[in-house]
Amino acid sequence: MQIICTSKAYQLHSVAALPPEEEFVAFRGPVVKRFSAEQFLDAISLLIHKWQPEQSSDAKKDGRGQGGQYGTILAVLKEHGDDKPVTEIRASLAFRDPLAASLGRPNREQVVMQRDSYATTLQALELTNGDTLDSLLKAGADYWKANGTEDSGQLIRNLYMVSISREPTELELATAFELVGPDRDAEGIQDLLWIIVMLPEFQLIH
Amino acid sequence: MNVSFDRRTFLQGLSAAGASALFAQQPRLLAAKEEPAIEATADSVILLWMGGGMAHTETFDPKRYTPFEPGMQSDSVLSTFPSIPTALDGIEFSEGLEQLASIIDKGTLIRSHVVGDLGKILHSRHQYHWHTGYEPPLTVAAPHLGAWIAHALGPKNPAVPAFIDIGQRYEGNGEAEELKAFQTAGCLGSEYGPFRVPNPDQAINAVRPPAGMSQERFKRRYKAYQKLVQQSPVVQEASDYQQESLLRSMENAYRLLSSDAAEAFDLAQEPKEKFDIYNTGRFGQGCLLARRLVERGARFIEVTTEYVPFLHWDTHDNGHTRLKELKPAIDRPIAQLIRDLEERGLLDRTLVVLASEFSRDMMVEGKPDKKVPEQVPQPDVIQELKHYGMHRHFTGAGSVLMFGGGAKKGLVYGKTADERPCTTIENPVTITDLHSTILHMLGIPANYGIDVQQRPFYATKDGLGKPVHGLLG
Numbered sequence: 001m002q003i004i005c006t007s008k009a010y011q012l013h014s015v016a017a018l019p020p021e022e023e024f025v026a027f028r029g030p031v032v033k034r035f036s037a038e039q040f041l042d043a044i045s046l047l048i049h050k051w052q053p054e055q056s057s058d059a060k061k062d063g064r065g066q067g068g069q070y071g072t073i074l075a076v077l078k079e080h081g082d083d084k085p086v087t088e089i090r091a092s093l094a095f096r097d098p099l100a101a102s103l104g105r106p107n108r109e110q111v112v113m114q115r116d117s118y119a120t121t122l123q124a125l126e127l128t129n130g131d132t133l134d135s136l137l138k139a140g141a142d143y144w145k146a147n148g149t150e151d152s153g154q155l156i157r158n159l160y161m162v163s164i165s166r167e168p169t170e171l172e173l174a175t176a177f178e179l180v181g182p183d184r185d186a187e188g189i190q191d192l193l194w195i196i197v198m199l200p201e202f203q204l205i206h
Numbered sequence: 207m208n209v210s211f212d213r214r215t216f217l218q219g220l221s222a223a224g225a226s227a228l229f230a231q232q233p234r235l236l237a238a239k240e241e242p243a244i245e246a247t248a249d250s251v252i253l254l255w256m257g258g259g260m261a262h263t264e265t266f267d268p269k270r271y272t273p274f275e276p277g278m279q280s281d282s283v284l285s286t287f288p289s290i291p292t293a294l295d296g297i298e299f300s301e302g303l304e305q306l307a308s309i310i311d312k313g314t315l316i317r318s319h320v321v322g323d324l325g326k327i328l329h330s331r332h333q334y335h336w337h338t339g340y341e342p343p344l345t346v347a348a349p350h351l352g353a354w355i356a357h358a359l360g361p362k363n364p365a366v367p368a369f370i371d372i373g374q375r376y377e378g379n380g381e382a383e384e385l386k387a388f389q390t391a392g393c394l395g396s397e398y399g400p401f402r403v404p405n406p407d408q409a410i411n412a413v414r415p416p417a418g419m420s421q422e423r424f425k426r427r428y429k430a431y432q433k434l435v436q437q438s439p440v441v442q443e444a445s446d447y448q449q450e451s452l453l454r455s456m457e458n459a460y461r462l463l464s465s466d467a468a469e470a471f472d473l474a475q476e477p478k479e480k481f482d483i484y485n486t487g488r489f490g491q492g493c494l495l496a497r498r499l500v501e502r503g504a505r506f507i508e509v510t511t512e513y514v515p516f517l518h519w520d521t522h523d524n525g526h527t528r529l530k531e532l533k534p535a536i537d538r539p540i541a542q543l544i545r546d547l548e549e550r551g552l553l554d555r556t557l558v559v560l561a562s563e564f565s566r567d568m569m570v571e572g573k574p575d576k577k578v579p580e581q582v583p584q585p586d587v588i589q590e591l592k593h594y595g596m597h598r599h600f601t602g603a604g605s606v607l608m609f610g611g612g613a614k615k616g617l618v619y620g621k622t623a624d625e626r627p628c629t630t631i632e633n634p635v636t637i638t639d640l641h642s643t644i645l646h647m648l649g650i651p652a653n654y655g656i657d658v659q660q661r662p663f664y665a666t667k668d669g670l671g672k673p674v675h676g677l678l679g
Contacts, residue, residue: 032449119452121462122396122399124455127459128463129412171437175433176430176434179426195431195434198456200438201441
């Protein structure tokens with residue numbers, strides 16, 4: 001692990017695209033990737049402090065949804081004496097909702113060997129006005145209003161740090177402040193959360 | 207319009223994001239074959255889907271009528287409705303389809319549509335076969351016909367999704383996962399997948415801001431988004447197709463949600479008297495929505511009567527009684543759709559196709575010469591009305607209607623036997639060739655295809671579909 005992490009190849013910057021096979025000379029860095037549906041939803045869960053709802057705990061479910069998988073994991077944990085309630089349920093263990101489907105999560109019944117990684121208009125429509133994301137971000141705004149700092153500027157800084165691991169620039173802070181306002185408007189916080197999770201910086205892995 | 211499908215044209219027609227995606231190991235369009243371009247006669251398609259299996263002998267190909275009578279022999283019944291005349295001399299429809307009968311001179315009736323014999327008959331397998339052209343199971347995620355068309359031609363109006371699917375709900379449907387398997391762009395990528403409108407009367411919700419968000423707030427949010435994207439130091443430094451496609455897709459979505467085209471999704475804007483003509487229920491409203499979307503430049507729309515196991519056209523019992531309700535639900539809105547398209551000058555370039563996954567018969571299950579296990583129960587002697595109807599699945603014949611888009615007017619194509627098993631006896635039209643005909647009308651060759659991980663995959667099975675030229679006007 002140490003060799004991998006300290007290697008030059010591992011630390012290379014990402015590249016926009018791989019060169020055509022015939023022009024390939026040397027590895028110049030990993031290609032920029034977009035979050036998978038599950039990664040995207042997990043990243044949002046982390047940001048809004050709300051994880052996927054509990055699925056069926058029945059390990060024998062036929063597996064047509066993801067509930068069976070979740071139940072199986074619970075059963076294995078129990079076998080090993082771990083009966084603690086699971087609180088942070090990852091998107092990969094949840095059902096494929098319209099948002100996950102639009103982000104390219106395939107049916108379990110269909111064999112697929114690759115997923116789309118680039119954004120499409122249909123995805124953007126779901127992300128822009130779909131109920132699933134809207135309600136998640138609404139809950140997230142409520143969480144931050146209730147649990148975040150009372151200083152709007154600091155709240156914006158915290159949101160940036162948690163979501164994209166950096167503080168906003170002065171310009172960004174000013175724009176975000178226009179949305180959130182001095183009184184930490186819940187709708188403003190929700191809109192800022194939406195904007196952040198739609199930023200290429202949030203969705204792309206460089 | 208001449209449509210030439212070579213790699214150069216394809217690349218030129220792609221957005222920068224799509225072109226970049228090509229180089230990122232996405233499916234590639236297969237190299238063009240040296241074939242003359244096809245003269246397209248249609249720009250848009252509306253597929254009217256009779257999900258569940260529509261009996262040809264009870265609709266567009268009626269046979270001898272035997273009224274219900276307790277104690278009657280099942281094998282004596284070919285049709286449970288009397289026939290009615292149509293606008294074409296010597297051609298009759300089944301009672302209850304008077305409106306369609308009056309306009310069939312504007313279109314083509316295929317009476318010889320034969321579908322696959324997939325053994326133990328499952329509706330979802332046959333619907334998969336019809337919609338994709340491939341028999342399941344497959345090792346490749348086969349795209350829906352609409353996705354192929356969206357891939358080949360793109361949206362007609364950039365603000366309207368190229369492939370729209372109206373009327374099919376998944377929630378609570380016992381075969382939801384099977385339905386999703388073909389209502390997809392599959393290996394073409396989700397960009398070409400269906401824009402789903404499960405409830406036509408709520409279609410406007412799909413193209414307006416989230417519930418509870420005002421237009422002003424919606425616009426303010428997007429403006430702030432644009433500003434923060436511009437202000438982001440990371441966005442300024444990086445430039446790659448992932449970022450470009452993400453920003454472009456957001457722009458496209460905002461354009462649709464704030465454009466005039468979104469009004470097409472709002473059935474409340476239709477004059478009441480016109481709405482009432484269409485409004486026979488969800489399917490009728492779907493037809494109206496399809497017309498409004500075609501007016502705004504939609505490319506491919508499917509409107510389904512909705513497949514739900516044992517409901518609608520899936521008549522495992524009470525076939526006669528249930529068809530009395532089903533026929534009015536489709537007859538008036540479809541006829542009005544054709545009249546409206548014609549009146550607006552849109553029918554010539556809009557192909558309307560009515561089809562179903564297979565037909566039905568009272569006695570024969572599957573094909574006449576093959577015994578299918580677990581066939582739908584049917585007593586030899588009918589005592590109760592619930593046993594009077596076409597309750598078994600039949601694949602040896604089926605009726606398809608085609609209007610506009612280059613389909614011949616007043617043509618009846620193919621023939622079925624007048625006695626049981628009432629199977630196709632002249633000019634059979636397979637799914638592969640029917641799809642090929644539809645694609646041909648749009649200027650798309652049957653061997654249009656892509657390279658999926660170094661395997662060729664075509665819009666018609668193995669690229670071998672042949673258009674039925676006899677259907678083309």
